[in-house]
Amino acid sequence: MQQVQAQTFHYLYLETEGGQPFYVRMQQKTYSSAASGYLLIPRLSAGKQVMTIGFPGDARPREYAIMLQHDAGYMLRKTNSGNWALTDLADPLKM
Structure with a gap:
């Protein structure tokens, strides 16, 4: 009997x-x-x-890397220094 494994996708x-x-x-x-x-x-x-995130009119897109193990959500927040930080919505202390 042949075993079939489905690939799991996340959003x-x-x-x-x-x-x-x-x-x-x-x-x-x-x-x-x-x-x-x-x-x-x-x-x-x-x-x-690995993703590159940019904004209309901004010539400096930024690269981010995350480990995706399940469906996930992130918030892009502007820091005090004017840069964008990626924050995990499920665990705001984790970047």
């Missing part, structure tokens, strides 16, 4: 504090957020995910 939810629109480049695809600053990326494999 990634991203939003910006203040609802600023943004885009994400990941796995040779570009995703644009809603005008209100949120984005849902479906069908991602478990493991390390």
Whole structure:
């Protein structure tokens, strides 16, 4: 008897504090957020995910890496220094 294993996919939810629109480049695809600053990326494999996040009119997109083990959500927050930080919605102390 042959055993079949299904690949499990996860989704990634991203939003910006203040609802600023943004885009994400990941796995040779570009995703644009809603005008209100949120984005849902479906069908991602478990493991390390590297993404580039940028904002319209900003020439400096930033690269982020996360370990995706389950469905996850992150908030993009502007720091006191003016940079964007990615915060895990399930565990705000974890970056």
